[in-house]
Amino acid sequence: MFRPLLTTSLIALTAPAFADTFTAEARVDTVTIYPGVATIMRQITLDLPAGRHEIIVPDLPENLNAQGLRLAAPDGVQVGAVNLAYDRLPVTPDQTSPEIVAAKEEVERLEDILRQRDVSIAEIRLRVKAAEEQVAFLQSLSQASAGETLTASAIADIQALAQMVGTETLRVRQEAFAAEEEAKAAERAREDDVEVLDDARRALAALMAPESDGSVLTFTLDAAEAGEVTVDISTLEGYANWSPVYDVRLTTGDAPQLDIDRSVVVSQQTGQDWLDVKLVLSTARPGEQIAPGGVWAPLRRIISEEELERDRREVFMMDEAPMMSRSVGAVTAAPMEMAEQEFKATANFRGASVTYTYPGTVDIRNGVEDLRLPLDQLNLEAEVWAEAVPSRDSIAYRMAEFTNTTPELLLPGQALLFADGTMIGFSQLPLLAAGAETEMGFGPLDGIVLTRATPNKSEGERGVFSSANQLTEQAIMSVENLTGQDWDVLLRDAIPYSEQDDLEVTYEASPRVTRTNPEGQRGILEWDLTVPAGEKQEVTLDYTLTWPNGYVLQ
Known part of the structure; x- marks a missing residue:
């Protein structure tokens, strides 16, 4: 059992005589990296006689954070006064060290x-x-x-x-x-x-004579018995980071599948190499907000219409004469608005943390950029279709939807995409909780050709004695499958929408629209089509806008 010790610049009031002074090199054993910071566990091992000793640990990184320094010793060994020096070395180092x-x-x-x-x-x-x-x-x-x-x-x-x-x-x-x-x-x-x-x-x-720009740790150690003693030194250090990266491989066919090769990219500039260390990666964010933000109730008041009109006249007069004194009501309005903006809370994701322990040991040199380490592979089922937007594109695009069927959180990160063995490009995998669904694009389908034409478009009055105006438009969209396989196609188009009762929007479509306003997107229409290989399918859309006479359509 180890007993942790908090270090807060402990200084002994009385200093008993030491049996010996020992110099020990601290070896980095385990590194736990969080976003932006790392907890580094170093170990020193000494063969000590019984009694009190002074231990000197040189060559630690410069400007080590004393607040994050922790020491732990085994049972029968007690850590005493601890000192961390930045700008100078302690007394002459142990000349008899191995x-x-x-x-x-x-x-x-x-x-x-x-x-x-x-x-x-x-x-x-x-x-x-x-x-x-x-x-x-x-x-x-x-x-x-x-x-x-x-x-x-x-x-x-x-x-x-x-x-x-x-x-x-x-x-x-x-x-x-x-x-x-x-x-x-x-x-x-x-x-x-x-x-x-x-x-x-x-x-x-x-x-x-170790370099003077590093840190030197000095502490006392009381050993009840002679023997080998291992002391753990834990420090919290900045300038370390990690992020996930993904190779996402989509295989289409009768049973589409998505294989995700997960890796992590690690970098550190702590001032010291990490050689042959155990690596732990954590999604916890110790450097960020740890408690919810406060809320403040807005102060509201009422004012009579006469007083409001008087205040408006006074403001107008102040604009005309800048030296005229402002009324109390005009002065108190601005601070209220500033207070509401200043204390507005921002929502951030604070999900449960995930810890990854990398198998074996690794070497991570100081100043290294983007050291990539493989993690594992995930195999997920996928639903694949072609998505077509004829108003914007001349070809369709391959899309895939999949569910995170793993029991863990998938972190957001850059993804390199492959479709049937061909590299497609880069994308960003979103944060996916266990059981969450998402969809991703997997590149163009050059063999699915799209067209959109508007042969009929008219705008004018209905009848000689009409009291209303209207705009009518017809769009003919086609999807031609020149590939060697059948495709399910999601066709998407848009019509205008209105938030005014006097502006009426109507439409007709053939074949019939499958979905309107998907996910709350007003004016969006979607068709689910099946286009066999070598065939072509057309969609006709007519919509009409009607509004009263005397108004202008914008």
Whole structure:
């Protein structure tokens, strides 16, 4: 069992002597990402003797939020005073930590390699110098011997001497050349050794004196018994986010089906890499409103018609003479209107949160953009039809309706659409609660051709002695199926509508209209048609607007 501890800048009034000071590196173990923020669980593990100790945890992200800092230790271990420093390091870090010891040993090993490399290069240079001295000796020997041989007039001896000197000189020069090339190669290798040694020295320096722009956590720990102790450090950090993305694949045919491949896109700029961490994604919104907004009752009052008229005259006079004082009634009206606008509540969705635990572990680097992680696949039944709007389009469009039959909420996100294996384009999947229905477009059907013509349109008076005006329009719409399969087609058109009793709207259609004013959309007409492959179907629509004489239609 872990006992959580709230940290609120605890400062001990009396500081007992510590048994030891330990420096521990905090490893990120679990990350829970919400929209805009993340809860990061780090762990440190130490082998401690019994007693009170000071623990130093360097290299935490800069400007860590102290309000979201929590520590938890196992039973038998008590966390004491906690301090979080931003601008400076605590006392000298633990020189005996395994990381520092290993870094020192690595620097010493590389320094020894560099010394051995320098000795090897010096030996090669000695061989080059020895070869040069041999060449000089041979040259001096040939000159002296040649003078003595010429005095003795022995041509054969001169030839033998010249051949011996030439052969030996060539051999020695070849040895010198080979040694020079070997020395150059060793010097190039030495440059790599120097670079590796510099990197090791910098790594050691970083361990000995961590960067000052990070945060350092220091706390006391009381261990009842000696042994290995693991402490959980939980922090709340910003600049992290996630969002769902979908690949929506529609398969048409006798049994249409919708396959949804769900993935998540994760990004973080917390200042520290998350390597080999457990990832949890939550739809909760800890950074948003946590309680309902207030309501305020509007103040209403009545005023007599005489007083209202007097106020209007005074306002008119103030417009004519800006320096004239305003009445009390004119001054008090404006603040009431401003108050009603300022405190108007806005409705936001606050559904139950959903948590996704990603299987295995992941690496999410600091500053990474749009790391995509697969989540799962959903298989849903779908209803497919062609939707036609001849007044706006020349072809119909493939539509699909499906129900979220899963027990969980589907979050809104960008969706890449496919229809029968062909990529259609991008859309946005809306938020879908369990059991909710929605429909989506899945691209054009070029083989379903639409036309709309208006052969008859007239406007004028009815009869010579008529007291009313009218507008009559006829529209002929056609749906031609040039595809290789039968299609159910939803045809949609519109007629004018009126909110005045004196403006009357009537219509006739063949075939008969299936639905009028769908979902409260006034003036919208819909037909459910079945158009077999290779056939064409027409719809005729006549509507008439009638209004009294003396009025103008707008």
